[in-house]
Amino acid sequence: xxxxxxxxxxxxxxxxxxxxxxxxxxxxxxxxxxxxxxxxxxxxxxxxxxxxxxxxxxxxxxxxxxxxxxxxxxxxxxxxxxxxxxxxxxxxxxxxxxxxxxxxxxxxxxxxxxxxxxxx
Amino acid sequence: xxxxxxxxxxxxxxxxxxxxxxxxxxxxxxxxxxxxxxxxxxxxxxxxxxxxxxxxxxxxxxxxxxxxxxxxxxxxxxxxxxxxxxxxxxxxxxxxxxxxxxxxxx
Numbered sequence: 360x361x362x363x364x365x366x367x368x369x370x371x372x373x374x375x376x377x378x379x380x381x382x383x384x385x386x387x388x389x390x391x392x393x394x395x396x397x398x399x400x401x402x403x404x405x406x407x408x409x410x411x412x413x414x415x416x417x418x419x420x421x422x423x424x425x426x427x428x429x430x431x432x433x434x435x436x437x438x439x440x441x442x443x444x445x446x447x448x449x450x451x452x453x454x455x456x457x458x459x460x461x462x463x464x465x466x467x468x469x470x471x472x473x474x475x476x477x478x479x
Numbered sequence: 480x481x482x483x484x485x486x487x488x489x490x491x492x493x494x495x496x497x498x499x500x501x502x503x504x505x506x507x508x509x510x511x512x513x514x515x516x517x518x519x520x521x522x523x524x525x526x527x528x529x530x531x532x533x534x535x536x537x538x539x540x541x542x543x544x545x546x547x548x549x550x551x552x553x554x555x556x557x558x559x560x561x562x563x564x565x566x567x568x569x570x571x572x573x574x575x576x577x578x579x580x581x582x583x584x585x
Binding site: 396405463464465471 | 480511513515517522523524525528529534566568570573574575576577578579
């Protein structure tokens with residue numbers, strides 16, 4: 360069965376960086392992209408971007424350009440999202456999700472979420 | 480970026496009621512729209528893709544329709560387990576989510 364398992368919660372100071380991992384299983388990793396979505400406490404969903412696991416191409420949300428980097432390791436079927444220069448308003452639950460792909464642009468499987476807290 | 484609006488922002492309905500949520504895009508997005516359900520403390524779950532296609536395993540009481548700028552999501556008979564926040568998502572240009580509609584039981 361398809362599973363996306365994310366790394367554990369993180370507490371970071373303002374200005375630091377965080378790197379969240381998302382290990383995929385149960386499907387051919389390179390056949391799908393991995394999208395990243397975050398949700399601040401009590402707020403809605405915010406799309407951060409996605410990476411093609413096939414060729415590493417990325418597409419980032421404009422507001423995060425220059426601070427976010429998404430990568431994949433096809434040998435371990437793991438995707439990573441690194442966010443730099445953290446601010447308090449980056450405090451959120453970060454989700455990875457499968458898709459898009461040649462089969463469609465929907466995100467059909469999601470990780471369990473990783474809480475990142477930015478606090479001095 | 481394309482802006483998405485949803486209405487209502489919240490609603491309260493009785494078990495068995497028909498519930499309708501609308502989602503409007505700031506420009507034509509054809510049928511490039513998905514609907515997700517999110518329960519508190521959980522990850523979102525895909526319900527409808529490409530505006531009207533029911534995801535495998537999702538109960539048939541959920542449905543979606545629309546194209547262009549105006550979309551509708553319907554629960555034909557509200558069940559207690561449907562208490563959640565529902566989000567539309569467009570993927571025509573970059574990706575944006577609607578602000579969500581919180582559904583609870585009256």
